[in-house]
Amino acid sequence: xxxxxxxxxxxxxxxxxxxxxxxxxxxxxxxxxxxxxxxxxxxxxxxxxxxxxxxxxxxxxxxxxxxxxxxxxxxxxxxxxxxxxxxxxxxxxxxxxxxxxxxxxxxxxxxxxxxxxxxxxxxxxxxxxxxxxxxxxxxxxxxxxxxxxxxxxxxxxxxxxxxxxxxxxxxxxxxxxxxxxxxxxxxxxxxxxxxxxxxxxxxxxxxxxxxxxxxxxxxxxxxxxxxxxxxxxxxxxxxxxx
Amino acid sequence: xxxxxxxxxxxxxxxxxxxxxxxxxxxxxxxxxxxxxxxxxxxxxxxxxxxxxxxxxxxxxxxxxxxxxxxxxxxxxxxxxxxxxxxxxxxxxxxxxxxxxxxxxxxxxxxxxxxxxxxxxxxxxxxxxxxxxxxxxxxxxxxxxxxxxxxxxxxxxxxxxxxxxxxxxxxxxxxxxxxxxxxxxxxxxxxxxxxxxxxxxxxxxxxxxxxxxxxxxxxxxxxxxxxxxxxxxxxxxxxxxxxxxxxxxxxxxxxxxxxxxxxxxxxxxxxxxxxxxxx
Numbered sequence: 066x067x068x069x070x071x072x073x074x075x076x077x078x079x080x081x082x083x084x085x086x087x088x089x090x091x092x093x094x095x096x097x098x099x100x101x102x103x104x105x106x107x108x109x110x111x112x113x114x115x116x117x118x119x120x121x122x123x124x125x126x127x128x129x130x131x132x133x134x135x136x137x138x139x140x141x142x143x144x145x146x147x148x149x150x151x152x153x154x155x156x157x158x159x160x161x162x163x164x165x166x167x168x169x170x171x172x173x174x175x176x177x178x179x180x181x182x183x184x185x186x187x188x189x190x191x192x193x194x195x196x197x198x199x200x201x202x203x204x205x206x207x208x209x210x211x212x213x214x215x216x217x218x219x220x221x222x223x224x225x226x227x228x229x230x231x232x233x234x235x236x237x238x239x240x241x242x243x244x245x246x247x248x249x250x251x252x253x254x255x256x257x258x259x260x261x262x263x264x265x266x267x268x269x270x271x272x273x274x275x276x277x278x279x280x281x282x283x284x285x286x287x288x289x290x291x292x293x294x295x296x297x298x299x300x301x302x303x304x305x306x307x
Numbered sequence: 308x309x310x311x312x313x314x315x316x317x318x319x320x321x322x323x324x325x326x327x328x329x330x331x332x333x334x335x336x337x338x339x340x341x342x343x344x345x346x347x348x349x350x351x352x353x354x355x356x357x358x359x360x361x362x363x364x365x366x367x368x369x370x371x372x373x374x375x376x377x378x379x380x381x382x383x384x385x386x387x388x389x390x391x392x393x394x395x396x397x398x399x400x401x402x403x404x405x406x407x408x409x410x411x412x413x414x415x416x417x418x419x420x421x422x423x424x425x426x427x428x429x430x431x432x433x434x435x436x437x438x439x440x441x442x443x444x445x446x447x448x449x450x451x452x453x454x455x456x457x458x459x460x461x462x463x464x465x466x467x468x469x470x471x472x473x474x475x476x477x478x479x480x481x482x483x484x485x486x487x488x489x490x491x492x493x494x495x496x497x498x499x500x501x502x503x504x505x506x507x508x509x510x511x512x513x514x515x516x517x518x519x520x521x522x523x524x525x526x527x528x529x530x531x532x533x534x535x536x537x538x539x540x541x542x543x544x545x546x547x548x549x550x551x552x553x554x555x556x557x558x559x560x561x562x563x564x565x566x567x568x569x570x571x572x573x574x575x576x577x578x579x580x581x582x583x584x585x586x
Contacts, residue, residue: 164447165411174407 084188088140093264094226095136100247103275104197107251111266126272128279130155132200138223139192169198169205181213193223225262230254332456335436339382341505344440345465347489350522351442353380354498374399378527382469383437412443424458474504
């Protein structure tokens with residue numbers, strides 16, 4: 066791109082790169098599903114600086130208002146900025162104090178608009194977002210990508226999870242999953258992700274949202290077993306691999 | 308010689324603490340033909356009297372659909388009413404674009420009131436000359452609001468504005484305690500009777516009134532003329548003065564007592580009459 070002289074001298078040749086050209090600190094997959102009483106969501110606490118596993122205690126699932134839970138993969142700082150603006154949105158919504166409130170459906174649509182608007186400015190929020198919630202007995206689970214692509218489903222997963230966890234969820238998910246079975250299914254997904262996604266770390270949280278509200282678990286680790294023969298010589302059946 | 312010195316622009320106070328131009332704009336509401344609103348827990352009904360300007364013209368529309376869950380009935384300057392309806396429609400559609408859900412009625416009414424208030428505090432503007440009855444349904448139930456040119460707004464169980472609305476108000480005041488549990492059809496009936504009260508001897512016909520309904524499971528819509536005529540016939544409420552005729556119907560110009568009660572809430576001193584028109 067051509068820069069005029071003034072910009073070059075004032076700000077240097079990169080003066081017009083005041084937007085995320087690529088993400089810096091990123092989180093990996095988020096997995097979530099509907100269960101009997103609401104929504105369960107799982108995400109590990111790792112954050113990578115490029116491909117370096119740089120941070121180990123980053124919370125990537127947060128409550129937004131009374132009825133919603135937001136999980137994010139991708140650029141952590143963009144997620145933090147989104148949370149800040151959502152908190153303000155919820156604050157202004159509460160200030161009406163009129164018995165109306167933004168539910169998960171409303172927030173999901175709002176996020177869709179924000180994400181698509183930012184991509185149109187060529188300044189995207191570099192995230193895949195998962196929004197789950199319960200309001201008036203209605204369960205809601207949806208996803209938004211950095212381009213504003215959005216959908217609802219009974220179970221969703223971002224990033225690597227979309228490839229590795231969704232097939233497991235399709236097999237194991239059913240309408241009235243109990244809390245215990247839901248957590249088991251999520252852990253099954255997270256374990257596969259831990260084995261096969263190099264950015265995943267073995268420190269995760271599970272968040273739950275029901276009509277009663279949001280609870281995010283303490284961080285914990287999964288039991289792993291690295292002795293599978295496929296792990297001993299991973300390239301054995303892969304022609305041309307080193 | 309005795310010209311009112313304090314009514315030449317909206318922002319000038321009178322020593323008695325009144326804003327005459329604002330009060331005049333509220334008079335404009337009383338000039339318009341009557342509009343009536345009443346609600347139950349689940350439904351809101353709007354009704355209005357349609358008066359043609361001349362023998363040769365048709366009447367102007369006084370009830371507007373804003374969105375599936377909100378509608379308004381206006382009294383006063385129809386042109387101003389249409390401008391405000393358009394504003395309300397655009398606010399609803401923008402909210403729906405952002406949140407994919409209907410705009411809460413009370414919030415729209417506050418925005419509308421704020422818009423009207425600005426006109427009472429800018430020297431280069433004039434207040435709107437229209438009163439709006441806003442009917443709507445949201446998460447917190449059915450609502451009826453009255454929006455005044457002064458920038459005030461009130462929530463009501465039942466209300467009437469416009470010329471000879473005092474007669475309708477008297478009827479509604481006697482009956483409103485039953486409205487909360489009324490069925491939709493009973494609300495429509497009461498609305499029609501209230502309309503009839505404002506007619507002063509004229510026969511109630513579907514050609515001179517409009518009725519609209521919004522409620523649970525029922526998007527805001529204006530009842531078509533045939534339906535209204537059928538209801539009038541079914542309820543047998545054609546006659547001019549039966550039942551509530553015991554109360555002397557207040558003539559149009561002398562709406563003072565009850566309007567004054569409303570005026571008190573709206574900041575005008577209660578001890579004074581309506582804004583002096585002898586200018």
